[in-house]
Amino acid sequence: MRSPRRKPITAIEPGLPLIPLKLARNDTFSNLVEAVVPNKTREQLVLSPHNIRTFIGLIEEFRGADLLRRHGMSVRSKLLFCGPPGCGKTLTAEVFAHELGLPLIIARLDAIISSFLGETAANIRKVFETASEQPCVLFLDEFDALARARADGSEHNELRRVVNSLLMLIDRFKGKGFLVAATNLEESLDAAIWRRFDEVVVFELPSQREIRRLCEIKLKNFPAPFSVSEKAPRLKGMSFADVERICENAIKRSILKRSKVLLETEFDTAIREELRRKDLRARLHQH
Numbered sequence: 001m002r003s004p005r006r007k008p009i010t011a012i013e014p015g016l017p018l019i020p021l022k023l024a025r026n027d028t029f030s031n032l033v034e035a036v037v038p039n040k041t042r043e044q045l046v047l048s049p050h051n052i053r054t055f056i057g058l059i060e061e062f063r064g065a066d067l068l069r070r071h072g073m074s075v076r077s078k079l080l081f082c083g084p085p086g087c088g089k090t091l092t093a094e095v096f097a098h099e100l101g102l103p104l105i106i107a108r109l110d111a112i113i114s115s116f117l118g119e120t121a122a123n124i125r126k127v128f129e130t131a132s133e134q135p136c137v138l139f140l141d142e143f144d145a146l147a148r149a150r151a152d153g154s155e156h157n158e159l160r161r162v163v164n165s166l167l168m169l170i171d172r173f174k175g176k177g178f179l180v181a182a183t184n185l186e187e188s189l190d191a192a193i194w195r196r197f198d199e200v201v202v203f204e205l206p207s208q209r210e211i212r213r214l215c216e217i218k219l220k221n222f223p224a225p226f227s228v229s230e231k232a233p234r235l236k237g238m239s240f241a242d243v244e245r246i247c248e249n250a251i252k253r254s255i256l257k258r259s260k261v262l263l264e265t266e267f268d269t270a271i272r273e274e275l276r277r278k279d280l281r282a283r284l285h286q287h
């Protein structure tokens with residue numbers, strides 16, 4: 001999250017202590033919500049230049065929130081993360097929380113909505129209450145589950161009630177932190193949902209430059225005596241998670257060959273395996 005031209009955002013204060021989430025009796029619900037002290041740092045993250053600027057702007061606004069509010073200005077706090085799987089939505093939420101020095105509360109909406117029995121609405125409310133009591137980043141993962149439930153939940157009164165109360169909670173959310181919703185199906189989100197967010201951040205498949213940067217990060221402790229950059233074109237169309245898997249597999253294979261450096265043959269094999277895996281996935285999805 002560093003901008004080449006601007007002064008880098010200085011180190012953050014140590015993370016705030018977490019107020020434990022006190023959820024209602026329903027034990028299964030506590031599996032659906034997780035409070036984490038974020039420890040992923042920006043050194044591990046590759047972002048597009050546009051997204052770097054967006055996050056720097058958001059962090060500056062957050063730090064100057066009191067000043068802005070005194071001038072009657074609102075502070076952006078509701079973000080929607082969109083983009084294909086494995087491109088950094090969850091990782092960015094964690095790095096963002098870490099940069100802000102805030103705890104991260106992760107709620108998986110698909111799981112919450114599919115277990116919509118009885119106390120779910122009350123528990124969702126509790127999550128939002130907790131997130132309003134303490135400054136934090138509230139991360140609503142699998143947000144498209146909400147849109148799906150809206151589309152096909154009309155016969156289910158209870159489901160509709162859960163969805164409506166969730167939308168209301170999002171509208172009213174005034175936490176001293178951020179609400180971040182993530183989805184990889186942005187087309188399933190209708191205008192009514194889009195307009196509830198102050199900022200939409202798109203996470204795309206990595207560019208060639210970003211692939212090279214990720215390889216550099218992943219191979220930092222296991223140097224390659226050959227040019228990994230030259231192989232980047234073969235990784236076109238892969239997600240960050242795919243590229244990371246190639247690097248890790250290549251490292252493992254080299255270690256098992258008792259090598260102290262990355263072996264080019266093993267890197268090539270790892271690329272071939274990933275391509276085969278991608279091909280298989282594509283064929284399975286055709287049927």
Ligand SMILES: Nc1ncnc2c1ncn2[C@@H]1O[C@H](COP(=O)(O)OP(=O)(O)OP(=O)(O)O)[C@@H](O)[C@H]1O
Pocket residue numbers: 044045046047083084085086087088089090091092183184203214240241244
């Ligand atoms: N932009 C990135 N920079 C560095 N590593 C990344 C990036 N994106 C993904 N990764 C790696 O891939 C893993 C999976 O990424 P992440 O969970 O953030 O994807 P996601 O966009 O949330 O996917 P999904 O839609 O499946 O939830 C991360 O833990 C990280 O190791």
Ligand SMILES: [Mg+2]
Pocket residue numbers: 089090091141182
């Ligand atoms: Mg994710």
